[in-house]
Amino acid sequence: xxxPSKLLAGHHRKCDELFAAAEHQxxxxxxxxxxxxxxxxxxxLLAHFAVxxxxxxxxxxQATGMTAGPTRMMRIEHEQMRELVAELLxxxxxxxxxxxxxxxxxxxxxxxxxxxxEENVLYPMCDQAVGRDQALVTQIENAVxxxxxxx
Amino acid sequence: MKGGLNFEQTPPLQxxxxxxxxxxxFGILAGLLLAVSGDALASRWTPQMxxxxxxxxxxxxxxxxxxxxLQVLPVAVGGGVPRPILTGGLVHAAIxxxxxxxxxxxxxxxxTLYVLAGLLLAxxxxxxxxxxxxxxxxxxxxxxxxxxxxxxxAALFATVLIGAAMAWARGGWATxxxxxxxxxxxxxxxxxxxxxxxxxxxxxxxxxxxxxxAYPTWMRSWFAxxxxxxxxxxxxxxxxxWLANLLAAAGTxxxxxxxxxxxxxxxxxxxxxxxxxxxTAMLIALAAALMVALAPWVxxxxxEIAAGMLIMHGGFGAVMIGMLYKIVPFLVWLHLxxxxxxxxxMNQIIPEARxxxxxxxxxxxxxxxxxxxxxxxxxxxxxxxxxxxxxMLGINLLQALRCYRQSLGEAQPLRRRDREGAINPRxxxxx
Numbered sequence: 243x244x245x246p247s248k249l250l251a252g253h254h255r256k257c258d259e260l261f262a263a264a265e266h267q268x269x270x271x272x273x274x275x276x277x278x279x280x281x282x283x284x285x286x287l288l289a290h291f292a293v294x295x296x297x298x299x300x301x302x303x304q305a306t307g308m309t310a311g312p313t314r315m316m317r318i319e320h321e322q323m324r325e326l327v328a329e330l331l332x333x334x335x336x337x338x339x340x341x342x343x344x345x346x347x348x349x350x351x352x353x354x355x356x357x358x359x360e361e362n363v364l365y366p367m368c369d370q371a372v373g374r375d376q377a378l379v380t381q382i383e384n385a386v387x388x389x390x391x392x393x
Numbered sequence: 394m395k396g397g398l399n400f401e402q403t404p405p406l407q408x409x410x411x412x413x414x415x416x417x418x419f420g421i422l423a424g425l426l427l428a429v430s431g432d433a434l435a436s437r438w439t440p441q442m443x444x445x446x447x448x449x450x451x452x453x454x455x456x457x458x459x460x461x462x463l464q465v466l467p468v469a470v471g472g473g474v475p476r477p478i479l480t481g482g483l484v485h486a487a488i489x490x491x492x493x494x495x496x497x498x499x500x501x502x503x504x505t506l507y508v509l510a511g512l513l514l515a516x517x518x519x520x521x522x523x524x525x526x527x528x529x530x531x532x533x534x535x536x537x538x539x540x541x542x543x544x545x546x547a548a549l550f551a552t553v554l555i556g557a558a559m560a561w562a563r564g565g566w567a568t569x570x571x572x573x574x575x576x577x578x579x580x581x582x583x584x585x586x587x588x589x590x591x592x593x594x595x596x597x598x599x600x601x602x603x604x605x606x607a608y609p610t611w612m613r614s615w616f617a618x619x620x621x622x623x624x625x626x627x628x629x630x631x632x633x634x635w636l637a638n639l640l641a642a643a644g645t646x647x648x649x650x651x652x653x654x655x656x657x658x659x660x661x662x663x664x665x666x667x668x669x670x671x672x673t674a675m676l677i678a679l680a681a682a683l684m685v686a687l688a689p690w691v692x693x694x695x696x697e698i699a700a701g702m703l704i705m706h707g708g709f710g711a712v713m714i715g716m717l718y719k720i721v722p723f724l725v726w727l728h729l730x731x732x733x734x735x736x737x738x739m740n741q742i743i744p745e746a747r748x749x750x751x752x753x754x755x756x757x758x759x760x761x762x763x764x765x766x767x768x769x770x771x772x773x774x775x776x777x778x779x780x781x782x783x784x785m786l787g788i789n790l791l792q793a794l795r796c797y798r799q800s801l802g803e804a805q806p807l808r809r810r811d812r813e814g815a816i817n818p819r820x821x822x823x824x
Binding site: 258259261262265266269318322343344345347348350351352354355358359361362363366367 | 468469470533534535538597600601602604660661662663665719723726727730731738739740741
């Protein structure tokens with residue numbers, strides 16, 4: 243059976259792939275391809291945040307009563323990443339290679355250390371607290387497979 | 394596990410930076426000691442060489458590793474040591490003064506300094522390793538990560554106790570027989586604490602910086618326990634020193650090869666200074682492991698010292714500099730962002746061109762340090778180059794700190810306005 247941690251950690255890797263492709267293409271100044279990859283990356287990443295914030299985190303908070311702990315921190319980091327993703331898309335639009343690579347460098351470290359904290363600590367806690375909630379797992383499945391959030 | 398991943402548990406920026414800057418200062422000292430070493434380079438055991446070696450290990454490496462550990466614990470297990478500012482401050486003071494006393498002891502042969510060094514280093518590191526171990530046992534997080542950190546701390550514990558016993562023997566507080574434990578001390582310190590902490594960190598940061606696949610599962614599960622068991626086996630009476638060294642060298646080679654292997658499969662095309670430092674360090678580690686393995690059959694007096702320079706300055710030195718160049722700019726960025734400031738991007742905090750220049754100087758200094766073993770007249774130049782490399786590190790870290798303070802200062806009026814009810818600049822979009 244799928245668990246939140248398996249689905250979401252797998253989706254992190256999918257986002258990584260798209261990110262790496264966009265960065266590669268910006269290095270080669272293949273701007274149309276870079277814009278498409280960056281757009282795809284942004285859609286996947288934002289869908290990932292959305293399902294976490296709309297479904298997983300509230301379920302976890304309700305089950306454990308922990309509203310000010312890890313989920314608060316993750317929400318703040320999501321917000322920080324949203325800003326950088328917007329800057330990344332702007333740089334791709336403007337075909338500004340230096341800016342794109344500067345933003346991507348910071349975004350990568352922020353994103354990967356965020357993923358690490360989720361995969362090492364938060365997701366295992368979620369699996370334990372709400373991993374058997376089939377409706378929740380289905381919502382996550384839909385979000386990570388389509389890049390959209392189902393309500 | 395409750396309450397992990399809180400801002401409150403992220404140590405303030407100044408705490409890790411204090412360790413990293415002191416580490417750079419000890420690196421500079423090591424270079425200066427090399428510059429004035431003269432005939433002392435003839436053997437591992439001259440007082441100046443022991444002072445130089447410990448400026449690297451108990452000075453530079455220990456500082457960077459302790460600073461990094463305090464930073465890594467909350468990310469890896471969801472919680473750091475209790476009261477990080479106080480704990481970190483005490484550990485920092487103890488190991489800084491302890492390493493300085495030890496180096497002073499070697500240079501002056503003053504018994505009081507040896508005694509003091511043992512007390513300070515053990516007094517700072519034993520409680521830190523115990524607190525760390527308690528956190529690891531109680532905390533959550535991935536099993537392989539906790540296991541690696543746990544064994545690294547156990548190795549630190551062994552290194553410090555053996556080292557303190559040796560310092561006390563020199564200070565007249567313990568039997569002189571303790572001095573025969575030098576190889577055990579070096580193995581627990583470098584292959585134990587050093588390599589185990591590096592491996593535990595590498596599993597996290599190598600995939601993160603370069604988007605490589607994860608290290609193989611067998612490695613993450615078995616490398617640390619196997620290396621630890623090999624180090625324990627080296628303590629059994631009757632096991633020859635060359636065999637124990639060979640096992641430690643084999644462990645180093647396995648780690649270096651695994652790292653090079655995952656790095657070859659990286660998804661990220663971009664090659665930056667951190668990556669160059671890492672890859673070079675792994676190639677150097679392979680060469681050093683080979684030299685250690687061959688040592689019993691090589692008669693050259695310089696062989697062991699050259700291997701030591703490769704391990705410390707070439708391997709650990711390079712890998713730590715490479716990591717600091719990613720971690721420190723990121724911490725500056727993160728701390729500024731978390732305080733609602735408009736943070737400059739990482740490459741604006743320490744520009745890539747400066748790191749790239751440093752990489753070249755570091756390699757040059759390693760080459761010169763090796764060359765001066767055979768051409769003694771080069772020692773002053775080599776020493777200055779080594780000192781120059783750690784000076785560049787210190788300057789770049791200070792530049793990051795300056796950037797942090799500047800951005801914070803510029804943001805003050807905005808934050809005041811924010812408190813008075815204006816819109817928080819970070820929430821503009823949401824608003």
